[in-house]
Amino acid sequence: MLVDATNDYSTPASGTDEPTSSEAVARRAPGARVIKAFNHLFAATLQADPRRPEGNRVLFVSGDDQEAKTMFTTMLTDLGFAPIDLGDLAGGGRLHQVPAGPLLGQDLVRLSDSRAQ
Known part of the structure; x- marks a missing residue:
C-alpha cells in the first residue's frame, strides 16, 4: 500500500477530465495500492x-x-482519527487535492456518539 500525502502546488486546478495528482502517483507506481490521505491538513494539526x-x-x-x-x-481509527472514505482517486481525490479541493484545510471533528444524540 502506498499512501500519497503529497500536494502538487505546481499544477493548476484539474478539471474533471484531467487526472488527479494521486492518479499520476498511481501511474508511477504500477501495482501499488495507492491511497490519498494526510494531505488536507497542516502538519501541526x-x-x-x-x-x-x-x-x-x-x-x-x-x-x-x-x-x-x-x-x-x-489503522486510522485505531490511531484515534475518524476517517471518511470519499471514494476513488478520480472523484474523491479531487475533493481534497491542491489547489482547489473544497475540503482542503477543513479541520473537522466527528462528534462522539454521546455528543451526537
Whole structure:
C-alpha cells in the first residue's frame, strides 16, 4: 500500500477530465495500492492528538482499492482519527487535492456518539 500525502502546488486546478495528482502517483507506481490521505491538513494539526473532547479529528481518504482503504481506515481509527472514505482517486481525490479541493484545510471533528444524540 502506498499512501500519497503529497500536494502538487505546481499544477493548476484539474478539471474533471484531467487526472488527479494521486492518479499520476498511481501511474508511477504500477501495482501499488495507492491511497490519498494526510494531505488536507497542516502538519501541526496532524501531529496533535486526534482525540478531541467532543470527538475525533476527521481524515479524508480516497483510493481505487477498497480492501486497501478498509485496512488503512481501520489503522486510522485505531490511531484515534475518524476517517471518511470519499471514494476513488478520480472523484474523491479531487475533493481534497491542491489547489482547489473544497475540503482542503477543513479541520473537522466527528462528534462522539454521546455528543451526537
